[in-house]
Amino acid sequence: MNMNMNMNTNFHGEPIHIAVVSGVGYSHLVPILHFSNILVNLHPYIHVTCLIPSLGSPPNSSKSILQTLPSNINYTFLPPVHPNDLPQGLPLEMQIEHTVTHSLPSIHKALKSLTLRTPFVAMIADSFVVEALEFAKEFNMLSYIYYPASATTLSLNLYLPKLDAETSCEYKDIQKPIQIPGCIPLHGRDLSTTIQDRSSQLYKFKLQRVKKFHFVDGIFVNSFLEMEMGPIKTLTQEGSGNPVVYPVGPIIQQDTQHGNNIECSAWLDKQKPRSVLFVSFGSGGTLSQEQIFELALGLELSNHKFLWVVRAPSSRSKSAAYLSAQNDGIDPSEFLPYGFLERTKEKGLVITSWAPQIQILSHSSVGGFLSHCGWNSTLESAMHGVPLITWPLFAEQRMNAVLLNEGLKVGLRPKVNENGIVEKIEVAEVIKCFMKDEKLRNNMKKLKEAATNALKENGSSIKILSQLTLKWRNLAKETNFKECFTEIVVF
Numbered sequence: 001m002n003m004n005m006n007m008n009t010n011f012h013g014e015p016i017h018i019a020v021v022s023g024v025g026y027s028h029l030v031p032i033l034h035f036s037n038i039l040v041n042l043h044p045y046i047h048v049t050c051l052i053p054s055l056g057s058p059p060n061s062s063k064s065i066l067q068t069l070p071s072n073i074n075y076t077f078l079p080p081v082h083p084n085d086l087p088q089g090l091p092l093e094m095q096i097e098h099t100v101t102h103s104l105p106s107i108h109k110a111l112k113s114l115t116l117r118t119p120f121v122a123m124i125a126d127s128f129v130v131e132a133l134e135f136a137k138e139f140n141m142l143s144y145i146y147y148p149a150s151a152t153t154l155s156l157n158l159y160l161p162k163l164d165a166e167t168s169c170e171y172k173d174i175q176k177p178i179q180i181p182g183c184i185p186l187h188g189r190d191l192s193t194t195i196q197d198r199s200s201q202l203y204k205f206k207l208q209r210v211k212k213f214h215f216v217d218g219i220f221v222n223s224f225l226e227m228e229m230g231p232i233k234t235l236t237q238e239g240s241g242n243p244v245v246y247p248v249g250p251i252i253q254q255d256t257q258h259g260n261n262i263e264c265s266a267w268l269d270k271q272k273p274r275s276v277l278f279v280s281f282g283s284g285g286t287l288s289q290e291q292i293f294e295l296a297l298g299l300e301l302s303n304h305k306f307l308w309v310v311r312a313p314s315s316r317s318k319s320a321a322y323l324s325a326q327n328d329g330i331d332p333s334e335f336l337p338y339g340f341l342e343r344t345k346e347k348g349l350v351i352t353s354w355a356p357q358i359q360i361l362s363h364s365s366v367g368g369f370l371s372h373c374g375w376n377s378t379l380e381s382a383m384h385g386v387p388l389i390t391w392p393l394f395a396e397q398r399m400n401a402v403l404l405n406e407g408l409k410v411g412l413r414p415k416v417n418e419n420g421i422v423e424k425i426e427v428a429e430v431i432k433c434f435m436k437d438e439k440l441r442n443n444m445k446k447l448k449e450a451a452t453n454a455l456k457e458n459g460s461s462i463k464i465l466s467q468l469t470l471k472w473r474n475l476a477k478e479t480n481f482k483e484c485f486t487e488i489v490v491f
């Protein structure tokens, strides 16, 4: 393990040392690093040390983010878990669960070594690594979860033990909509895909984990009041019986230089304002071969401009962790309809490399985002005022789609046929309606304003964090004093 620590000791106040444990994969590393960035910017004496577990070697997309960190955020890669070291044939979610379990001893070792040198005030772990927070007590730290998804899914997680106890069938078979406290009523089939098979090992893992949510000192959720009024009000109500919940979002990645920047901006620069539909399914989303054909033909039929980040069909991609590497250098004509690229060359740009998503969403030519509704993409779209065509694939993405379509009314969802396919005619019709829908655009404009305000100096999210860092500062003073005292006694 490379523990190349670079603690800045030129401070004139009490240092506040925070240990952070990221989740596995790009979408669980980048948000917690941005959260760490907000913390160190708030208080000059905060030092973050981030421990990073990974499944296989970390992808280049994450490495480039790490290179841009300020000096008061250190990071350490834990020994990576290789897919060959795990039981074969596991779905990706289970590979991630096993990676967490395999990484716990290295997390413990790293914390032990760090706390021998410096007193740490708090430990913040991604919601997929909550098990690591059990070490917080041993090392005398406060324990917090960083929850990178919506307050609605956090509410579901906190409610899950009760729902589990009260339900005897699969959730998708519950007849009436499920009322999670404070949330829009949801059909069982719209709950996260990871909890759909209640007899699976994955479900058992999840249930055990969410029970642990109730024993931490607090949960940071990457959301803000105007985005999720109902669940946030309910979660933050005193006497709710939940741990303290801090809405600190929207925390999104900054514009990075990583990705296919030059080609995308040159192409977007030539398009009319709000004329382009951006199409992307996140860091790991893939479609079946049949669905890629229908989407391609639908885009063509719609006659609208599009920028499509195409990934190889799902049957060909092994796991999201390898997705960006796998996609490098693939030839999209192998799985796009015959002649599609030639026929649409005046209408669309197809890329297979990692896209500069923030740069794209902030470009004035972009008028909409056809997205799988990963929470980061959802927040990035809100932050840039871009309405969405919601095309959820897996995990909690259907819940996000319901929030966007029915709750916030900033999204439109295409219909799926009885075989689970969105047909080309439907794709084209939805795009045509969507691109001229001013209501969606206006609702998104309001959400953008609220998102921007939450992050201003006096905004709700920053205020919450400022208050908390003051509490940590006082604790750090006490802890550092105790440490000095111990050292005097010992020597």
Ligand SMILES: O=c1ccn([C@@H]2O[C@H](COP(=O)(O)OP(=O)(O)O[C@H]3O[C@H](CO)[C@@H](O)[C@H](O)[C@H]3O)[C@@H](O)[C@H]2O)c(=O)[nH]1
Pocket: 026, 027, 028, 148, 149, 253, 259, 280, 281, 282, 283, 284, 285, 309, 353, 354, 355, 356, 357, 358, 373, 374, 375, 376, 377, 378, 380, 394, 395, 396, 397
């Ligand atoms: O070519 C690409 C593809 C993705 N991204 C970025 O990658 C992130 C993707 O995150 P997200 O939209 O949340 O999608 P996933 O990668 O699929 O995220 C996983 O993690 C999220 C947070 O927990 C969940 O909401 C999702 O359901 C889950 O699939 C975003 O910041 C994008 O800007 C790029 O910059 N370029």
